[in-house]
Each structure stands twice: as structure tokens, then as C-alpha cells.
Amino acid sequence: MNVLIVHAHPESKSFNGAMTAVAHRTLSTQGHTVTVSDLYRDGFKAVSDRGNFTGEVDPEFLKLQAEERFAAHNNGFSDELEQEISRLEAADLVIFQFPLWWFGFPAIMKGWVDRTFAAGRIYGGSPPYEGGRFRGRRALLSLTTGAPAEVYEADGMHGDLMGILRPIHRGILSFVGYDVLAPQVLCGAARVGEKAREDALEAWADRLTGIMNEAPIEIGRY
Amino acid sequence: MNVLIVHAHPESKSFNGAMTAVAHRTLSTQGHTVTVSDLYRDGFKAVSDRGNFTGEVDPEFLKLQAEERFAAHNNGFSDELEQEISRLEAADLVIFQFPLWWFGFPAIMKGWVDRTFAAGRIYGGSPPYEGGRFRGRRALLSLTTGAPAEVYEADGMHGDLMGILRPIHRGILSFVGYDVLAPQVLCGAARVGEKAREDALEAWADRLTGIMNEAPIEIGRY
Numbered sequence: 507m508n509v510l511i512v513h514a515h516p517e518s519k520s521f522n523g524a525m526t527a528v529a530h531r532t533l534s535t536q537g538h539t540v541t542v543s544d545l546y547r548d549g550f551k552a553v554s555d556r557g558n559f560t561g562e563v564d565p566e567f568l569k570l571q572a573e574e575r576f577a578a579h580n581n582g583f584s585d586e587l588e589q590e591i592s593r594l595e596a597a598d599l600v601i602f603q604f605p606l607w608w609f610g611f612p613a614i615m616k617g618w619v620d621r622t623f624a625a626g627r628i629y630g631g632s633p634p635y636e637g638g639r640f641r642g643r644r645a646l647l648s649l650t651t652g653a654p655a656e657v658y659e660a661d662g663m664h665g666d667l668m669g670i671l672r673p674i675h676r677g678i679l680s681f682v683g684y685d686v687l688a689p690q691v692l693c694g695a696a697r698v699g700e701k702a703r704e705d706a707l708e709a710w711a712d713r714l715t716g717i718m719n720e721a722p723i724e725i726g727r728y
Numbered sequence: 729m730n731v732l733i734v735h736a737h738p739e740s741k742s743f744n745g746a747m748t749a750v751a752h753r754t755l756s757t758q759g760h761t762v763t764v765s766d767l768y769r770d771g772f773k774a775v776s777d778r779g780n781f782t783g784e785v786d787p788e789f790l791k792l793q794a795e796e797r798f799a800a801h802n803n804g805f806s807d808e809l810e811q812e813i814s815r816l817e818a819a820d821l822v823i824f825q826f827p828l829w830w831f832g833f834p835a836i837m838k839g840w841v842d843r844t845f846a847a848g849r850i851y852g853g854s855p856p857y858e859g860g861r862f863r864g865r866r867a868l869l870s871l872t873t874g875a876p877a878e879v880y881e882a883d884g885m886h887g888d889l890m891g892i893l894r895p896i897h898r899g900i901l902s903f904v905g906y907d908v909l910a911p912q913v914l915c916g917a918a919r920v921g922e923k924a925r926e927d928a929l930e931a932w933a934d935r936l937t938g939i940m941n942e943a944p945i946e947i948g949r950y
Contacts, residue, residue, distance in 0.1 A: 516777045517790040552774040552835040555738045568739040609899025610832060613774040613839030620835050665949030670895050677831025677892065727887030
């Protein structure tokens with residue numbers, strides 16, 4: 507199995523870094539091929555623009571989707587972007603490891619999606635959702651939050667975490683056909699203490715050992 | 729009234745560009761002071777990292793929130809970031825003008841929020857939501873979609889647009905206290921035709937004329 511871990515955290519020694527290291531080690535030990543796209547380390551460019559393309563781009567009016575479709579048929583993506591698209595295409599399982607910032611991805615991870623999920627390559631050749639290109643493959647979000655777990659309950663201050671994640675689960679992952687696995691979450695990562703963080707790393711390793719047999723979750727609309 | 733328009737589109741001649749131009753002109757004509765943060769034009773840095781700060785940052789372990797709180801008390805934000813934070817602090821009304829990409833902000837706009845909504849300056853001194861720093865002020869999303877309007881109905885393919893926008897409405901705007909006004913939306917902006925786009929620009933100008941008397945919308949949890 508090919509596994510892609512997309513990792514977004516500005517501090518490599520963070521708990522998110524430890525989660526990615528555990529996933530890398532656990533899955534490699536099981537014989538899987540694991541690739542890590544460490545977006546901060548690699549200085550991944552977050553902003554989708556003309557720099558996505560190597561070929562000639564309409565100088566008068568930039569239409570990103572049209573340029574993506576052209577690039578898809580003419581080997582026209584920048585080297586950095588071609589690498590990420592190829593990694594995505596090769597992956598049977600994609601893990602997004604990130605801290606939840608303002609109820610969503612850090613910008614660098616949103617930019618990875620904006621740029622890598624290119625028209626004509628990752629979507630657009632078939633209907634979305636059930637007809638999506640990655641049907642039968644798996645994706646999951648592994649995240650930390652700053653606030654404690656109780657505020658993400660349905661009646662908590664912020665509201666149900668699954669609702670907060672739904673635009674990502676549905677509008678990004680389900681859209682291109684992935685079976686979505688339950689998110690891996692450590693709430694209040696900076697305040698739960700060292701023991702709880704160690705337990706969370708161990709639970710993550712345990713879960714990954716059986717990840718290919720897990721049933722996907724249902725992602726409702728809204 | 730001070731109005732801040734945060735604008736994110738890679739093509740200045742786009743319909744999004746026209747929406748921002750109409751807003752700038754309409755609100756200026758009414759005597760308001762209008763500032764535009766045109767993120768693509770200005771090359772705004774999307775990625776939150778050590779570059780946010782001018783002072784010494786812990787070389788061993790980067791904690792962004794702690795560094796933000798320190799910078800807030802020591803005039804320690806980078807010039808680019810200080811400019812954007814000051815614009816946000818001065819604004820009675822903030823308009824976010826953007827194309828909906830993957831059910832969310834383009835990365836450059838998410839990065840503007842990640843970096844500008846700084847701990848110790850924009851939030852953290854009082855409880856969020858009702859206690860948020862910007863209570864009594866107004867914010868709204870003005871956006872285009874690629875897909876047509878019917879897919880964003882509650883029973884449409886993508887599901888209710890208000891659900892899609894809820895993490896932004898609640899997790900970003902309500903969180904810091906804003907009264908959220910109804911989003912301004914043109915679905916299928918590239919396919920509705922020139923007449924419909926012109927009508928949409930006119931409707932936007934009409935709406936802006938009375939924007940200060942509009943009642944905010946209710947943002948439910950999930």
C-alpha cells in the first residue's frame with residue numbers, strides 16, 4: 507500500500523511532528539511505502555497562481571481551471587506541483603496531519619489542496635463524489651486543537667467538531683471520491699500533559715496497524 | 729465609517745475584481761473611508777511562521793500563539809502584518825471578496841486570517857463570540873462559485889451553502905464578535921452570462937447603499 511502523509515506544522519518538534527513520525531514508522535514497519543509531504547519544511551508555495559504552470563499561460567486573463575486542464579494534457583505543471591500531484595495519484599491512503607486553525611486547515615495545507623487537486627488531473631473527468639477519481643481509496647484527517655474537547659461537543663461553545671470538519675470531509679475528500687475514515691483528534695494538545703500526549707501517540711500507532719480494515723464514516727451534507 | 733475590503737483573486741480583471749471595484753466606488757461615494765487589501769496584487773504572504781515577527785523568537789521551539797501575545801505587547805509584528813492588523817482594528821465593516829475554492833477561502837485569504845487574527849491583539853483578551861473584541865461591528869462574505877446555484881440548495885449535490893460557509897461565519901467572524909451580514913453570492917459566475925454578471929454588480933451596489941441598516945443573520949452551530 508502507498509501512503510501519503512501531508513504534514514503542516516511550523517515546528518518540527520511539535521506533537522503534530524511526533525504524530526507524523528509515529529505514522530511513518532508504524533506504516534513502514536508493516537511494509538507499506540510511506541511518503542511525507544512536509545509542507546513547512548519543504549517551503550511549499552501556498553498560493554495558486556501562474557507559477558503553477560511551466561507552459562505559456564494566457565497573458566491577458568488568467569483562468570486557473572482552464573490552465574489546469576491544459577497543463578494536464580501537456581505535462582505543464584511546475585516541478586514542485588507535478589511532484590505533489592504524482593504523490594497524490596499514487597496514494598492508496600492519504601493522511602492530513604495538522605493543527606486546526608480558525609476551524610480549518612492552516613493556509614499552507616489549504617494551498618496544497620487548491621494547487622494539487624487540479625482540474626483535468628484529479629477531478630473533472632467524471633462526476634464528483636461517487637464517480638470521483640479516488641473512489642475505493644482512503645483519506646483521513648489527523649488533527650490537534652488548541653481548545654479542550656468539551657467545547658467541540660454538539661452543545662459545547664464551538665459546536666460539533668464533525669460539523670466544523672464537514673466542508674473538508676465532503677467538499678475536498680468525498681468530492682474526489684475518497685472513502686473518509688474517522689478523524690484522529692487530540693483536543694487541547696498543548697494543555698493535556700505529557701502522559702496524555704504519549705497515550706495519544708500510542709493509540710495512533712495501534713489504530714494505524716488495522717487502518718486498512720476500518721469501515722469509512724458517513725459524511726452527511728449539512 | 730471605515731470599511732476594509734479583503735480581496736483574493738489571482739486575476740484583477742475577474743468578476744471578483746469588478747465586485748471589489750463596485751464596492752470601493754459605492755462606499756466611497758457615500759462618504760465612507762474604504763481600504764482594499766488586495767492579497768494577490770500585494771503578494772501577501774499566506775504562510776504563518778517566524779516571519780510574522782520582528783523581535784527575537786524562541787530559537788528552540790516555535791509557539792505561534794505565545795509569540796503573537798509577546799509581539800502584541802512589544803510592537804513585534806512584521807511591517808506587512810502590522811499594516812493588516814491595524815486595518816482590521818480600524819474597520820467598522822469588513823468585506824471578504826473571494827471565489828469559493830474547495831468549499832472554503834483561497835489559501836491566501838485563509839493565510840490572511842491565520843496571520844492577522846493574532847492572539848493578544850484580535851482575540852484572547854476576552855471570551856470569544858458575544859465577548860469578542862469586534863462586537864457591534866460588521867463583517868460579510870462576498871463570493872462567487874464555479875458550480876450553479878441549484879447544487880448549493882439543501883437537497884442539491886453539494887448541499888446548503890450556508891452550511892458550507894458556517895466554519896468561516898462562526899469559527900472566524902462570530903468568534904471575534906462580528907455581527908455577520910448575509911453573504912453576497914453569485915453562483916456559476918463564469919457561466920451565467922454577461923447580463924447576469926452586470927445585474928449582480930448592480931444588486932451589490934444597491935445593497936451596499938443600505939448596508940449599515942441591515943440586520944445581521946443568525947449563525948447556528950452545526
